Amino acid sequence: MIKKIQQTFDQFAILKYVLRWFLLTIPVAIVSGSMVALFLFLLDQATLLRWDNEWLLYFLPVAGVVIVALYRFKGKNAEAGNNLVMDEIHKPGGGVPVRMAPFVLFTTVATHLFGGSAGREGTAVQIGGSMAHYIGKKLKLKKEDLRILLISGVAAGFGAVFGTPVAGAIFALEVMAIGRIKYDALLPSFLASVMADIVCSAYGIQHTHYHIDFHKPLFDSSSFLQFDPTLLLSVILAGVLFGLASFAFSELSHTIKSLSNKYIRRKLLIPVLGGLTVIGLSLVLGTKDYLGLGVTTADGSGVSIVNAFKAGGADTFSWFWKLLFTAITLSTGFKGGEVTPLFFIGATLGNTLATLTGNPVELFAGLGFIAVFAGATNTPLACTIMGVELFGGEHVLYYAVACFIAYYFSGHSGIYASQRVGVSKANFSYHLDAENTLKHIREAKKKKDNQGEQE
Structure with missing residues (x-):
């Protein structure tokens, strides 16, 4: 009887947890989804404008100077981008400045307007991360809750920008550390990603559809192999x-x-x-x-x-x-x-x-x-x-x-220098531990290679 009562209280605690994070992720999803929608709209307009005015390409160096100067003199630590969001999740420090969102939104649009070869995921992740941090600070969340909300912001940005909410939720968890996933942010990330995608789509944003028309049975009825x-x-x-x-x-x-x-x-x-x-x-x-x-x-x-x-x-x-x-x-x-x-x-x-x-x-x-x-x-x-x-x-x-x-x-390499190594992909001669980032590993490998050349 006592055990059943305890289980009932456990379910109430879980229900309370779910409702709490549902409410916390709503503002993150609404703000992130809306800003991503604005970003995608502006990106489309910039692309169309560049197609109609090919001479804009010749102003790419000037645009680059303006972008670098803007971050250097006004951006503070926002220039670190995705790596700053990751560092803040792993080891809270100076925070993620709210200015990161508008800075990266408009400088990315400028990069595309003048012909730079770039994408949009980094911008969306930074928008989600900075907005989540701002909302978390305003709500005076504890450090652990703020960390989870930051991860949810990453999921919201990713899910909304590509229209892949499930992948967005998993990406936000998986990208933090190679080979290791902590599920404490699973539900908040999923909620934020799904709702941000809904919000973004509500503005009329259309994502590109790709088709694989190749169809072949996964198995032959006469074979035990279920693939070709x-x-x-x-x-x-x-x-x-x-x-x-x-x-x-x-x-x-x-x-x-x-x-x-x-x-x-x-x-x-x-x-x-x-x-x-x-x-x-x-x-x-x-x-x-x-x-x-x-x-x-x-x-x-x-x-x-x-x-x-x-x-x-x-x-x-x-x-x-x-x-x-x-x-x-x-x-x-x-x-x-x-x-x-x-x-x-x-x-x-x-x-x-x-x-x-x-x-x-x-x-x-x-x-x-x-x-x-x-x-x-x-x-x-x-x-x-x-x-x-x-x-x-x-x-x-x-x-x-x-x-x-x-x-x-791909080895111990990646586009995010602040990504941690939770589990090594293989045994290497240079030291790896959970506190190593890809940046540290690259430096350690370079140092070892230099020592080998000197010997």
Whole structure:
């Protein structure tokens, strides 16, 4: 009898917990979803304006100087972006400034208006994180509750910007530490992500729809195998290449940023050189396809994410050019996310691999779309779920295989330098522990390599 009474009280406590977090995440979802909707609207308008006025590209260096100067003199610690949000979640310190949201919103729009190759996820995550922190401070939440609300803000921004609320919730939990997920923020993240997506959609925002028209039975009635062994082998090999592409993007981005800060003394000169390089590459290649988001093009032809799902929709090295354009743009001071360019890189690489091997183009474009993202952010579970939300669940086995393998082959690298290492992917000769960030690991590896060269 006493045990049953205790269980009843437990259920009431759970109900109270659910209702409390439902109420706490409502303002985060409303504010984040609304700002993301505004951001996506402005981003579309900026893209259309640039398509109609191609001369805007030549002002990219000037825009870069303005962006860098704005953050340097007015942004304070907001310049750290996603890494600041992660650091604040792991070790609360100076907080996430509310100015981060408007700063990153308008500077990202400016980057796209003038032709920088960038994405939108970073902006949405920073909007969600800064708004959640502001609301949490106003409500005078305790540190642990504020941490959970911050994670919920990340989920809200991600879920709203891509229209993938379940993946948004898992992403916010998974991205904090490689190989380790704490479920204390599971319900708040899910609530915030779902409601933010609803709010964003209520403004009339339409997300791009992708289709995988390849249909093949997962099993032959005469076989015990519930998949196509030949196709699965191709997916495994593709997953390795997707992981290496993730690694290449992350390392090139960090290298460009490091070398720029090391050898260019006048910091305002860095975005000038970055902008001029992007302009020069566009002129040499004779195409504007690698500028901006890359979801589609002005006339619908050329190389884009949408066209990568069609045979002949990408050139052999389209993935490489987008990787280079984006690494230069984001590493020289321009603002925006990395994820949409990663979708481009993965989809076009998948298109190329399918063309070379005779595999279904739309399936491999979809696999690259999510797997390169999984490797670069170290979030294989969220990306597998994203595949289901975007493309349907028929090929979920192949989604998982591609994302999991890409995750391992991207190594201890990633686009978020403040991401912690909860569980090592493999045994390395340099020391890893739960307090290490990817930045610390990169520095430790570099130090070991330098010692080896000296010996």
